[in-house]
Amino acid sequence: MTGPAVLLETVDLGMRFGGVEAVSDVNFRLTEGELRCLIGPNGAGKSTFFKLLTGQLLPTRGKVLYRGRDISGIETHEVARLGIGIKTQVPSVFDGLSVRENLWIAASRGRPTRRANEMVDEILSRIALAGSAQRTVGQLAHGQRQWLELGIVLAGEPELILLDEPAAGMTHEEVVRTAELIREINRTRSLIVVEHDMQFIRMIASKVTVLDRGRVLVEDSMENILRHPTVRDVYLGKRVAA
Amino acid sequence: MNARSRNGALNGGALNGGTWNGRAWNIAGLVTVGVVGLAAMIGLPLVLELSSLLDVTVYLILAILALSLALVWGYGGTLCFGQSAFFGLGAYAYAIAMFNIGESTIPFLLAIVLPAAFAALLGYFMFYGRISDVYLGVITLTVTLILFNAVNSTAGPEYQIGEARLGGFNGIPSIPPLNWPGMPDSALDLNDLFYVSIVLLMAVYFGLRWLLVSRFGRVIVAIRENEQRAGFLGYDARLYKLATFTLGGALAGLAGCLFANWGAFVSPTIFGLGQSAQIIIWVIVGGRGTLIGPVVGCIAIQWLTAFLGSAQLTKASLAQVVGPTVADALSSVMGFADLSNTSLILGAVLLAFVLLVPRGVMPSLLDLARFLVRRRPADALADKAERAT
Incomplete structure (x- = not known):
């Protein structure tokens, strides 16, 4: 094979809920070091696809391969142990614990305590929460919680990071900072970002996969996607009334 | 913010010990408990008569039981409605083994291992079967009631395990006491049982404190806060919950063994609804997410139960405790006969706590x-x- 190795691949992936085919025949490929954005209108199957990738759902057809190994439907904690970090749409953090404790829990798996503590300090400054280390996470602002969750994911040192709407509910400055953070992360890790916000995707400028009605509509660079007529129709506001 | 996350905030601050303040509070708490425990150990036998010391001993034993649920529910987040199942199994395991073996080392260990194994088996099916929290409560409650009914119906002479007759609803009387390990002739007297109980209570308390600042303890609290996130980080929540539940079963079994020693008697009521509910009440009143809370809650409620049960509660005696005005008011509101109704007053105490000090x-x-x-x-x-x- 030429070029960088395939990290994550789906083969004819399909998910059916009763009579609804939420995801069908998706053949998706992510190479090592890539930053891929996944967009699509509401109901396009983004969330289902995301859950299939993370083992939260067992596909009704096809499979998900990570480094060539079938990981469809394996336990959540096993997904993590393979080196896949996940950030969910609604920040999934330990609300009752302090910021530091949140990161420590993430950093301490498979690491001696001293190394975990160093890791926590490093990430605290990276996500600009060093001043709030002792605060209870439940008291943080929404944007800070989003960053904290990013930090939690980073603390596990995954090879592949899956982000579900990382910029949701953020102010413009926060979005800019998040985009910077994602580009910085991409220097060493592969990422898949599910996003609504086209502005944000433009900031992180990468290859984009457009999902529509459970299928891959098109896969191209951001500039080409914006010019693509069908994408404009289904997604970018000029929706044709069905 | 809800009570649970505030509660968690308390733990979070205390557990990670990051600020000097948090660490200072932790040390102050540990020292206080240690000093009070030692003072009680040395002082109580000097000032109390043997009968009062015996009353205190049972409080200490039940406090170990309270700690077992403090771990499983307060920290692990698993509301086990049937902690009494493991308590009762510990007591019965000790009694039955004791009649058959005669020397207490193995019965003592069995009283811990058997309930732990039962908890592990039950927990395996519950946690790996992905039973949700509510059903977990229902199942554990059902299990203890099944045990109650099963043991209750073993009155006939055919229900005999070796030398031990199960005795059905009559229970097993005259259970031989613990002896010092390997010395069947030196049985523990009631004074010794007090010392053993308070030492074990302190050992369990400090052991759990240590466990909760360890990585394992911090992870089970994290799982309580957000199981999905813990899974995303690579922690197998089922395994951690199972381990916590099993440890809780072992501690409840230990308490059961001591309890069987204390009264030299065990009956099926140990598995009953009243017993199960009581453990939960201790934890609610004392405070979830702390260890000392359930210990204090247990001792206070047991003391109150004994006080209400023994003191023939008259208006005059009540007035001595709460003052004449309150006594007047209470007696006129509740009617006089009801004042001596222990369950009613305990119920009122529980309600007051749930509503006012949740x-x-x-x-x-x-x-x-x-x-x-x-x-x-x-x-x-x-x-x-x-x-x-």
Whole structure:
């Protein structure tokens, strides 16, 4: 094979809920070091696809391969142990614990305590929460919680990071900072970002996969996607009334 | 913010010990418990008569049981409605083994291992079968009631395990006492049982404190806070919950063994609804998410139960405790006969706590203490500085 190795691949992936085919025949490929954005209108199957990738759902057809190994439907904690970090749409953090404790829990798996503590300090400054280390996470602002969750994911040192709407509910400055953070992360890790916000995707400028009605509509660079007529129709506001 | 996350905030601050303040509070708490425990151990036998010492002993034994649920529910987040199942199994395992073996080392160990194994088996099916929290409560409650009915119907002479007759609803009387390990002739007397109980209670308390600052303890609290996130980080929540549940079963079994020793008697009521509910009440009143809370809650409620049961509660005796005005009011509201109704008063106490102090006594008291300390000007300044950073 030429070029960088395939990290994550789906083969004819399909998910059916009763009579609804939420995801069908998706053949998706992510190479090592890539930053891929996944967009699509509401109901396009983004969330289902995301859950299939993370083992939260067992596909009704096809499979998900990570480094060539079938990981469809394996336990959540096993997904993590393979080196896949996940950030969910609604920040999934330990609300009752302090910021530091949140990161420590993430950093301490498979690491001696001293190394975990160093890791926590490093990430605290990276996500600009060093001043709030002792605060209870439940008291943080929404944007800070989003960053904290990013930090939690980073603390596990995954090879592949899956982000579900990382910029949701953020102010413009926060979005800019998040985009910077994602580009910085991409220097060493592969990422898949599910996003609504086209502005944000433009900031992180990468290859984009457009999902529509459970299928891959098109896969191209951001500039080409914006010019693509069908994408404009289904997604970018000029929706044709069905 | 809900009570649970505030509760968690308390733990989070205490557990990671990051600020000097948090660490100081932790050490102060440990020292206080250690000093009070030692003082009780040395002082109580000097000042109390043997019968009162015996009353205290059972409080200590039940406090170990309270700690088992404090771990499983308060920290692990698993509301086990049938903690009494493991308590009862421990008591019965000890009794039956004791009649057959005669020397207490193996019966003592069996009383811990058997309930732990049963908890592990039950927990395996519950946690790996992905039973949700509500059903978990229902299942554990059902299990203890099944045990109650099963043991209750073993009255006939055919229900015999070796030398031990199960005795059905009559229970097993005259259970031989513990002896010092390997010395069947030196049985523990009632004084010894007090010392053994208080030492074991302290060992369990400090052992759990240690466990909860260890990585394992921090992870089970994290799983309580957000199981999905813990899974995303690579922690197998089922395994951690199972381990916690099993440890809780072992501690309840230990308490059961001591309890069988204390009265030299065990009957099926140990598995009953009243017993199961009581353990939960201790934890609610004392405070979830703390260890000392359930211990205090257990001792206070047991003392209150005994007090209400023994003191023929008259208006005059009530007036001595709560003052004549309150006694008048109470007797006119409740009618006089009801004043001696222990269950009614305990029920009122529980209701009052759930409504007025939902987090329990200890978390509220600790917060009050923190508040009072922080009010000192120097600390208030430090507090401001901390917030500004």
